[in-house]
Each structure stands twice: as structure tokens, then as C-alpha cells.
């Protein structure tokens with residue numbers, strides 16, 4: 038794939054950005070790949086390769102009923118001639134929502150997992166049980182974060198991106214953020230915007246860095262104040278914001294990750310956090326497949 042030919046950088050032009058004299062360049066990973074968009078493409082890349090090389094024919098992973106990771110795993114598996122199994126938290130909605138319907142169409146077998154056992158899904162005993170039940174499956178954790186996902190996420194930043202002063206990204210499990218920290222250079226600062234409520238994410242990132250022996254050259258920070266009440270929570274202001282950005286720039290956002298990140302970034306710009314002339318690279322991590330289910334559930338028109 039010839040990346041240079043893809044128009045994935047978009048200058049975000051808004052009165053606020055002009056007024057503060059900064060640059061916000063959106064790196065649109067939502068456009069990068071026709072099938073598996075966003076950061077999940079990078080997170081799965083080396084996992085799929087490893088699964089194939091070790092002779093596995095089936096991937097097994099975990100996620101909620103609207104999960105981008107479930108969706109991406111089903112599509113990547115199918116594209117690579119692998120089977121896939123999705124362990125879904127709680128119940129499987131009937132009829133299937135658009136995320137799970139796509140997954141099933143791609144051949145993913147879906148199984149509900151009670152919330153209690155879902156909480157213990159990383160427990161070695163539970164994983165052994167799953168292997169007894171399903172055979173020698175290649176297991177990818179919830180959200181896809183493991184060593185190979187971090188390795189893949191390092192590739193999000195390309196040589197040209199080194200010119201940017203600030204790199205921003207939404208943070209869920211932190212795997213993508215960790216990959217960016219491993220690849221950003223010493224002149225850069227990486228800013229994560231947590232999609233979840235609580236300050237545990239700071240500890241989570243420290244543990245990830247330690248576990249994967251990453252000592253960043255760049256500086257970094259996590260903003261934990263733009264979660265809008267918690268994971269998948271939102272308010273009318275966020276919905277309105279997403280609509281306005283789309284109208285002003287054509288950039289589609291979703292309310293779980295990218296909408297919250299850009300809202301937070303623009304708020305920081307409003308507060309004069311960045312000196313004039315600062316060049317900011319905002320990573321659009323995709324996730325747009327989730328909009329269909331979101332709109333159905335909450336009667337929005339994003």
C-alpha cells in the first residue's frame with residue numbers, strides 16, 4: 038500500500054484555531070484502510086501475522102456489543118482467512134445491532150459472557166477453559182492491547198509526523214497511546230484524552246510502559262477531565278460539538294473517543310495551553326462503525 042497517495046492529513050480550520058494561531062492537523066486513520074479503520078488496524082496487524090505464523094486458524098477476543106475491536110477483529114480475521122470468535126459482555130442483542138451483524142456476516146461466532154465471568158476474562162483459568170472449549174485459539178485481550186498491538190501502534194507515527202510539536206490521541210486501554218510514546222521523538226509531546234472516568238488511567242499507562250519496557254523520549258500527559266461522565270457517556274453539548282465539526286470541516290467523529298479528544302483539545306487551545314505557532318497532530322482513531330448502533334440506541338443523527 039502506498040501511503041503517500043492517501044489523503045489522510047486534513048488541516049482543521051476553525052475560527053478558534055486561527056485566532057490562537059496554532060495548527061491542528063488531523064491524521065485521519067478513519068480513511069486509511071477500507072475495511073479495518075482506525076487504530077484497530079494497527080493493533081491487529083502483528084497479532085494476525087503472529088496467529089498465522091504460529092499455525093492458528095482462529096482468533097478469539099472479547100468486547101462489548103458495540104465494540105470497535107470486535108468489529109475490527111471479525112473483519113481482519115475474515116480478510117486473512119482466519120476464523121474468529123467474539124465473547125460478548127452481557128447479552129447478545131436480538132436482532133443483532135449493526136456492529137455484531139457485520140461481525141457475524143464476516144463469519145465471527147458470537148457467544149455471550151456473563152458480566153461476572155467477563156470481569157475475570159484475563160484469568161489464566163478462564164483462558165484455559167476457553168481453549169478447552171474452542172481448541173487452540175489465538176487469544177487477543179479486550180480492546181486488543183498486548184505487546185504486538187503496541188508494536189503495531191508505533192507505526193501510526195511516520196517520519197513526516199516528527200515535525201509536529203504535539204500529538205494527541207484518545208485513550209481507552211492505553212495500548213495505542215503506549216505505542217505512540219514508544220515512537221514519538223524527544224522534541225514532541227504526546228497528549229492522551231481518556232475516554233473513561235477516573236485517574237486509574239495514569240497507573241494503567243505506567244504499568245503498560247513498565248510491562249513493555251518502554252522509556253519514552255517524548256514528554257507526555259493524560260487529560261482525564263473530558264470523559265463526559267465515563268465510558269460511552271455523553272451529553273447534548275458533545276453531540277452538538279460533533280455535528281458542528283462535521284459541518285465545518287467534513288470530519289466525522291464519534292462520541293466515545295474521537296469526539297471527546299477533539300472537544301478536549303479545542304478546550305485546551307481556548308485556554309491558551311499552547312504557544313502561538315504550535316503544530317498539533319490529532320490522531321483520528323476511527324471507530325465510525327459504532328455510529329450506526331449509537332444513533333439507533335440514543336435516537337441521535339450523527
Ligand SMILES: *Cc1c(COP(=O)(O)O)cnc(C)c1O
Nearest residue numbers: 105209210211212213294322324
Ligand atoms: C479502541 C479505540 C480507542 C482506544 O484505543 P486504546 O488502544 O484502547 O487506548 C480510541 N479510539 C477509537 C476510535 C477506538 O476504537
